[in-house]
Amino acid sequence: MPIEFRIETARGTARAGRLLTPHAEIETPVFMPVGTLASVKGIAQDTLEELGAQIILGNTYHLYLRPGVETVRRMGGLHGFMAWPRAILTDSGGFQVFSLNELRKVTEEGVTFRSHLDGSSHFFSPESSMEAQIGLGADIIMAFDECTEFPADRERMRASMEMTARWAARSKKYFEEHKHEVPWNAGSGKNHVGTAAFGCAGEREVAGAAAELRSAGPPGAAVPTQSLFGIVQGGMDRELRRESALRTIEIGFPGYAIGGLSVGEPRELTREIVESTLEHLPADKPRYLMGVGTPEEIVEYANLGVDMMDCVLPTRAARHGLLFTSEGKVSIKQARYAQDQGPLDPGCGCRVCQRYSRAYLRHLYASNEVLAQVLNTIHNLSFYLDTMRRVRHSIRLGEESRFSSSVRSRPEP
């Protein structure tokens, strides 16, 4: 009884539906803000709730190093630790091991790498990644994969894809044997605290979603637990992607991700691989495209039939003063905004656009005030979440093509 996915409207390749997880019911397609170290940088959890985020993402690699899985597990998992009652997804740690470690050593068994913090040596395998992710206790966790570098030749792409397939099988095997150990599963038999024990806001929300999942089965049936998603790799080769999809489906997961994209390839190629890979994924399971993208791209991929996306772009760009608006991108550091009394985005209802002027936001950024990051991030997340809200609405109304063109940002003058 891990998750339940219902497609409620399909329009062309796009679909709108609901993903019921132990901690929240998520409307799809959904954009998931990234909260690397159990924090969406600069944003308090109540603000995330106010923005309407139903699911956020944590990075296993970073959390494994700080504060460590055991600390999080003892606090009832990430939900209890960060006092976030809604859904969480963790990645496998694989992507960061590959992107942050030049000295990594990959074997059939797993990956030896050095911490980017202190140089200490660590080892991740499908089993240890699952162990970590079970301890972190996200609603959705990811198989341990190898993210193939770009560019790579076909032989390398094939070998990497096949390793990912073998690691997916090992990930599933370990997960099935240990999933009852999730810290918020009352049946785990371990000491667990967290949301309920600490009395954090939204406690009833947690209990509610869990109860709904429980009541869906017969009395005494499985209690709510995590779900493990498989990841399709295969580099930039459509045929290898197809093969990876089929092998991953054969292992069998409640959801499938497309990994290994946005690694430096041209955007047209990303789109081509996404589109062709989606054809091979089961229509009735959630499809998660990892690590994309711009506001235009998330609309485009949702229209292609992607149900879940995550990206650091809205939060990272905010920290660099790059803001997404209905009128295009705004680089708020520019001197021309110094006396601009208008709101950042006249079309936006977020609390930043409702209250502050561009001149003030520009001043905060130019003065290195921390509030610049806070307000910029609130706006960018609001813009992304609103964009997805409108995508869902347009899918339900069958207006996808009209909407898709209206959000395309104008080039910055």
Add this chain to the structure above:
Amino acid sequence: MPIEFRIETARGTARAGRLLTPHAEIETPVFMPVGTLASVKGIAQDTLEELGAQIILGNTYHLYLRPGVETVRRMGGLHGFMAWPRAILTDSGGFQVFSLNELRKVTEEGVTFRSHLDGSSHFFSPESSMEAQIGLGADIIMAFDECTEFPADRERMRASMEMTARWAARSKKYFEEHKHEVPWNAGSGKNHVGTAAFGCAGEREVAGAAAELRSAGPPGAAVPTQSLFGIVQGGMDRELRRESALRTIEIGFPGYAIGGLSVGEPRELTREIVESTLEHLPADKPRYLMGVGTPEEIVEYANLGVDMMDCVLPTRAARHGLLFTSEGKVSIKQARYAQDQGPLDPGCGCRVCQRYSRAYLRHLYASNEVLAQVLNTIHNLSFYLDTMRRVRHSIRLGEESRFSSSVRSRPEP
């Protein structure tokens, strides 16, 4: 019709009352959070409202350099610029000129100093400080004074105190001739925008307080404007302080500040000078002690009869992980909090203590997450503002001595 001050309860030397300014009615004694660059570092204005801050402080020196007075003036003053509808006080710039500039040159005319940002040369005089503060448009502004260094010999303290007295007279003269130029005064004849034009939250609050001030006089009477407070100097010499108080009172201001303390002298001396100076200040005018203090000190000074205080301590300490609680100081970076599932302060109702554990706050700080600064600052400000709320309550109930001892923090183990 600048401000109105009503003492409603006096108990021993302590008094509780109300200070009606053009932008807010302030219950006194009050603690004013410091928002140096038109931002209380890391805290959005709606959060300050939620915390119950009725007045915040801006630093003229910093705002003069960034974003510049003219930019702020065009936005309707600080209220419009930072979208803060409640009261604001600005200092004169004198303290920063003295504390941030080793190469300053003081003459009878004023102070030549170099920007700490780019080394450019600038000049502040009583007149130019008034001009800047009128452009910034705070509800309460401060006379341009010389903050005497510590230690200083008596001759130096006397010369400095006398300069401050002459500068106070010049400050008042310029202010009286130019106060109609405040950017939110409809009679200023200048283009003004800001809170009302920009439609920021709390617009009605602004209009309400202003209307109340207006209606207090006969039809056609003075519209609400700024108030200029005088500053008592005189170093650590009680007799010079008395003389400074008398000379400042002779010039005549609607409120009086005690400046030049917390400059490195022992705390007992601070208290002695405050206590002896207060005796010479008019009982019916607000008394503002600049730049103090710890939670214990603000309680102590309120009980001595101080009505207004400001200090960077709660916000700056928060950024360094030092938190004030009902159980004493907590240095959240310490490893012993790494798995502490309890709230930061069990006696605190702020949104941080209601939601997050010490372990999470410790993790955020140890990981250099920006949310650490945000949450720590919210708690410390909440603790300070709650402390003053309880002081006011205890004065009204006549329980000052009992309360005073109950908030004294235990030494950290």
